[in-house]
Amino acid sequence: MSIGDKPCPFCMIARGETSADIVLADQHTVAFLDRRPLFPGHALLIPRLHYETLADLPAELLVPLFRAAQVLARAIEDGMGAEGTFIGINNHVSQSVPHLHVHIVPRRRKDGLKGFFWPRTAYPDDDAAHAAADAIRGAIEGLHAD
Numbered sequence: 213m214s215i216g217d218k219p220c221p222f223c224m225i226a227r228g229e230t231s232a233d234i235v236l237a238d239q240h241t242v243a244f245l246d247r248r249p250l251f252p253g254h255a256l257l258i259p260r261l262h263y264e265t266l267a268d269l270p271a272e273l274l275v276p277l278f279r280a281a282q283v284l285a286r287a288i289e290d291g292m293g294a295e296g297t298f299i300g301i302n303n304h305v306s307q308s309v310p311h312l313h314v315h316i317v318p319r320r321r322k323d324g325l326k327g328f329f330w331p332r333t334a335y336p337d338d339d340a341a342h343a344a345a346d347a348i349r350g351a352i353e354g355l356h357a358d
Contacts, residue, residue: 222311226260236284240276243284243316250317250325253292257281257314264310265303277314284316294318298325 224230225244232244235255243257257280263269269277285297298317304310319325335341 220262220309220311222256222258222309222313223262226258235287236280238276238280240273241280243280246315251292251319251323253288253294253318255284255288255316257284257316259312263312265307265312266301267303269312281314281316288316288318292318295320 221230225232225234226242234242234244236243236257239260241257241259243255246254246256257277259269259273259277261273263273281299285299288294288297296319298315298319300315300317301312307313317325335344
């Protein structure tokens, strides 16, 4: 797969055409160390085939992808002596490479990662929260109608 005029760098890693520090590989997924980690041990898990976002991933690949994420979360905690992990996916916004990738980041209490979690604020009132919930439920109903 290509991104504009350039080949997808994650597809190239999955095919073995570009070097990476691979930490897990199976029939459906490949995981490698992020080259600019938040903390040592920060890994990226990708499907071998090119899908841009989680919404694009076929249902039959959900279990293999998240099974690998579960294994990696445990391995990163154990291997890096971490107290936990953060697992995140960007879809479109902040997705520096438009190939679905799951960030699995080792965490420790007071590690300073708060800046990664953008400012959080409460809904101004219950009506605003209910309106947001109604909008999401309506969108889900629309998806199920397809």
